[in-house]
Amino acid sequence: MLHLVVLGGGMLGATLLHAGRKLYTQHREKKSAMKTVDAPLPFSKTTIETAPISPEKKEADHYFKISALGTGLAFIGEFIYAPLLIPAVSIVMYSCVPVFRNAYESIKNKKLKASVVDSIAIIGTLSTRYYFASALAGFVYFSAQKLLLETEDQSKKQLSNIFGEQPRFVWLVKNGVEIETPFVELKVGDVIAIHAGELIPIDGVIIRGNASVDQHVMTGEAQPVEKKVGDSVLAGTLAVAGEVFIQVEKCGEETVAAKIGEILQNTADFRFSVEAKSVQLSDKMVMPTLAISGVGLLALGPISSVALVSCNFSEVIRVVAPIGVLNFIKLATEQGMLIKDGRSLELLNDVDTVVFDKTGTLTIEQPHVETLHVWGMFSESELLLFAAAAEYKQTHPIAKAILKAAQERELILPRIENAKYEVGYGIKVELEDKTIHVGSYRFMTMEMIDCPIEAENLQSYSHENGFSVIYVAVNQVLIGAIELHATVRPEAKAVIEQLQQRGLELYIISGDHEKPTRYLAHSLGITHYFAETLPENKAALIEQLQAKGKSICFIGDGINDAIALKKANVSISLQGASTAATDTAGIILMDKNLTQLPYLFELAHGLNKNVKNSFASALVPGAIGVGGVFLLHFGIYSSLVLYIASLAAGTTNAMLPLVTYRQKKEK
Missing domain, CATH: 3.40.1110.10 (Calcium-transporting ATPase, cytoplasmic domain N)
Known part of the structure; x- marks a missing residue:
């Protein structure tokens, strides 16, 4: 009975872990779709809109209600009024159809997945008349599905605070008159007016006026550049002073900014590695579990066989490891660090080299x-x-x-x-x-x-x-x-010193001149730097360092940093940076400064230790249970006690960092 409850919990943990990855993937897909339909400015910030109820959510709501009914009927039927067990069992079987379907597809494709063991456990539990346990497992599973969707909605709202809304119109100049025109209607050869404080949305040439243009997000230059008639300007740069008329040379998908964005759209979809390890281990344990259970059936009888099935410790890992990751992500969020890719926090523990972009990051x-x-x-x-x-x-x-x-x-x-x-x-x-x-x-x-x-x-x-x-x-x-x-940045010196105390090797990379870059590096105590680096070369420098065996964390804030952010093992940006950078980075420092960077490395170390403890909390009791069945004739309840102890220890380990932090915060 308890095995099924834990099974439901395992599904809950594994399902919740998908939330973060799915959220960011759906966010990117939605932004891409909005660019196609609404054609906003390149890298203009968009607001995540409220979507209609998805088929996923409808299905989760349906099974949640059905499983709640089945749980109530099973409880009454098993302990109060037996005739109600007939509809209760029917409902349990109906609600478990997705698990059976997954097991069937697994066998059909000649791949034994954890759902095969889960299906055997469900059928075995029903056949041994643990009806309430079967119903409760279904209720826990579909509660998890419902919770998943709620978590996604909350996370989308959290991301919408970063990707705010900006205008999607330009001032088109016709016969000397400025006309507010949708960006989507702009064509090559048109002339638009750009005033002080406005973002330049296209690549073009100035045909009238002068302006001071901040183009550090594209080129990395620290200071605004004076632009006059005949000078070229790039989409994504900002007119900080002046007024110019610009003839459009490239717009929409043809701009430099959009081409960088196109490269980013084609990047791989990463999975949380902790989740992957947990699922892989669960799947790998199917054959050993079935084999051991079969040996137990032949040598010791059906009770021992059921006891051995109950020692499938991989289910505990599927619960506690994802919970640990989620809690560390929550812990980071509560302290001003948004973890968009849960894998980043794990990989950060392996980083030995930190590369800073100069302009906008260290300055x-x-x-x-x-x-x-x-x-x-x-x-x-x-x-x-x-x-x-x-x-x-x-x-x-x-x-x-x-x-x-x-x-x-x-x-x-x-x-x-x-x-x-x-x-x-x-x-x-x-x-x-x-x-x-x-x-x-x-x-x-x-x-x-x-x-x-x-x-x-x-x-x-x-x-x-x-x-x-x-x-x-x-x-x-x-x-x-x-x-x-x-x-x-006032905090830069102290942050650099703390990172160096952790034994990290530090680099500065900049599009700025060699002398100011060298001066900044020396003033901060950083030995290595790259100056006058073109945007397309930043990613190449990251790859060169990686080829030397270094694990790279890159910290940048501009459109020109986006490809380098994606190439790095871990990427970090600051809230308020260019949308391309915050879209690409796996971690965003919400306080708009570097103060929390050393603590982020501490969290990564803590997560690594926590995950190892989670695996140990499952492996050790599981091994004791298997040995106990064969050597000490443990029965079902003995195995379940170990299983409960394993789950309790793992859950406590996964929850402890967040609980400890909140207790300290309350004091």
Whole structure:
């Protein structure tokens, strides 16, 4: 009787473990279908819609109700009113049809699966008049099916928090008029308008205007790039300042971003390896279980044979191992880490090398003021005051960096008059009796402002070393410059040190220049780095490291990182990164920083230990039971006691990490 209850539990555990993998697969398929039907922007974020009740859910609801009725009738029939056993047995047999069907298909295909032993156990239990146990097993199984679907719905809602909704329209320019047009109607040769703060949805060429474009998700460059007439732009990049008209060269599936996405759509569908091991072991144990049971039948009789069938410990593994994985996934989720691929957490325990993307992962979007260069009679504070006053109403990262520096110096900003914005290059404002210019070196030359040799040298040096410089002029005289550098994540140094203490080898990979990449690596204590790496070469570098026998965890945030994320043994991204990265990564750090990364490795180590203990909790009692039947003449109840002890020990082991964490949290 207890064997069937455990069988139901085994089905519950194995079924639940499918939830995570099925969820992510269905999410990807749904997104792919929505791209075909609705044609959103490439990698635009979509909302997971509420689907009608699926045939799967209808079937689960049907069998859940039937098995509940059968369980009630069997209980009354076995213990109160015997005539009710007739409909109860009929209902039990009906509800077990899926198990029998699976066993039949298994035998038909000449493959003995665990369902064969399950079917024998069901029939044997009914023939020995354990009716209530048979009914209860069916009820547990279909309760698990119902719980599975509810779990999927909850997980979909959780993922929808990451993949939010964005507009699916563009501003099409016709006869000088901007017309809001669905992206799906866009054709090669059309002209669209892109304003500051808008995502560029196509590959094309600028035919009018200037803009500062953040393209780190595509190229890995740390700083926005100034784009002018004739320059090319890529889908998936962001106009942080300025306004441009772009002639469409590629749209939809033809863009660079979409081609990267197409590669990702063709990747393999992974299974949780713990689940695979459990199922494989269960299937492999069919023949030994049947053989041992047959020997027991011939040597010791039917009671011993039934006792031996009850020692099929693989059913315990199918219960406790998946529960352990699910609980570690829950534990990670409660601490801000979304595990989209349960296998990632297991594989992380084998990782010996961590590769960081530089821009957006080790650094953040907003730069910081590194140095103030002053030429002439004004002080550093006055230089910064003029720049901050001009940039006061701007929202792009460079403006925010200048305003933050002014705030730190407690500068009081004056009111400006007659602001004139030279989009993409700089700003011209009137301040009392002064005309202030703030912008790029090119902006100064366009405004006929003489630039001293110091400014020319600084411009060349900044270009070589990969940082930005904003120049400031007063009344047509260049008075100084503001040097802006990429901002390293405040938690990066401590995280790097903790990972190194675990014996992990660390690399940085970047599309940025060699000097700033080298400087960042040395400042963080990282020996190995790759600079000026093209997007298509990132994955090749991952493969080169793997060819040397290294197990790689890659951490990235951009569209250009997506293929490398898929090539790595384990892939991690941050919430708020590009949709391509969060779609591809097996793990997402929901707090948008790297703080939880060392703890993630601790969880992986804990999971590995927990799974080993789960296997031991099943193997040891099972072996004792088989030996006890042959050597000590254990009967059915003795075997069932061991089975219960095995299940209890395994379940306790699987639940303990989550229970312990919640107890500590309550304190």
